[in-house]
Amino acid sequence: MRDLRHLYYLENLLQENNNELVRKAREEGRRCVGTVCYQIPEVLLNLPGIFSVRLRAPRTGSMEMGTYYMTSLTCEYCRALLERGLEGGYRFIDCLMEPASCSQMADCTENLEKLDLLGPGFFVQHVDTPMKDDLNGIEHMIKMCRVRVLDRLHEAFGIDVSDEAIKKAVAVHNEVCDLITEIGNYRKDLRPRITGYEFAVLCLATYCCPKDLLLPILRETAQELRTREPDEKSPWRVRVAVAGAEIDDPDFIKLIEDTGAYVAVDRYCFGSFPGRSRIELSDNEDILTQICRKYVTECQCPRFMNTSKVAGRKEYIDSLAREYSCDGIILQQINFCNFWGYERAGGMHVLTHDYSWPVLSLDRPYVVGVSGQIRTRVQAFIERVELKKLGGND
Ligand code: SF4
Ligand code: SF4
DSSP: OOOOTTHHHHHHHTTOSSOHHHHHHHHTTOEEEEEOOSSSOGGGGSSTTEEEEEOOOTTOOOOHHHHHHHOTTSOHHHHHHHHHHHTTTTTTOSEEEEETTOHHHHHHHHHHHHTTOSOTTOEEEEEOOOSSOSHHHHHHHHHHIIIIIIIHHHHHHOOOOSHHHHHHHHHHHHHHHHHHHHHHHGGGSSSOSSOHHHHHHHHHHHHHSOHHHHHHHHHHHHHHHHTOOOOSSOSOSEEEEEEESOOOOHHHHHHHHHTTEEEEEEEETTSSTTTTOOOOOOTTSOHHHHHHHHHHHHOOOTTOOSHHHHHHHHHHHHHHHHHTTOSEEEEEEETTOHHHHHHHHHHHHHHHHTSOOOEEEEEEOSOOTTOHHHHHHHHHHHHHHHHHHTTOOO
């Protein structure tokens, strides 16, 4: 297939947190809100006058200092963020919205704050998120978003948090979601016109750039894809779903595809399911309630512990994998992630035995791109899936 026109530009953009589009928005006078978790409704962090950037640590090498402060028994994503903070990599953000959902992330952001690694006037806002998607959980979320997100942004930066302002942010969010959905749907084709890697780059960019500034690129890419011809013969041997803990490095998807498996669908935080689904608003109910309900009910984080959520997470992965004609599922977590540690173990069992999927259960480093060990494990999994497709023993 011919290269996508904007792919190289986006790949370069994702090499930095403070990328060209982020700098442009800041030059326009907008405030930058750092974010580290799916749970705080992203749309509330993209009101007129502010934009969100999902913090990452691209090109991470050593995590020595992050490990010194957080020990070697903590999640590598958190350690990599702290390391990048110690290098001065987050001084461009104006505040950080951090859900008190993950204690390791709370430690990381506390270190960023206490070690004075962020810009002048900067603040960290902790937002307590629920553990159940019942009425209490939704009401708690509404209160948190009102007091700790909207009121705080208004007090700190004078941001307009009215319904009209929220509707404007929802309109931009929805256009991004529609374009990502249109592009992502091509992955259902058995001769797909987009690679899983290309899709991962496009989707990740929507979390890491001001959305309005990215939209022209997304629109042009969607247009380009409408007439893009797929390769005559598919270069992949099998199709897989990738699910689990957050992935913010498209090179992981590239590694899987280079090994022979097409990544047909993504079910991880900062992927497209459920992060890039439209927000439908009605005029009959308070807007914040509608947004919070959507985020709480759709959230696939293992922190939600009520039975329907626990079972629903496996059902969701199963239904996506079937919808996208997958042959197997890669269920992965970052080393030392507590939530996904137990979710991966349970998910592996349920998806294998109750849903009959071949599953690769992967405990991985934060930086995966060149890992020989991960490549070998993916290769072995592909062979197992191929054997099953050919009717051999699994
Ligand atoms: S897995 Fe849970 S805590 Fe981690 S980013 Fe996703 S929603 Fe947040
Ligand atoms: S990967 Fe796990 S431990 Fe790390 S920040 Fe996300 S939810 Fe927390």
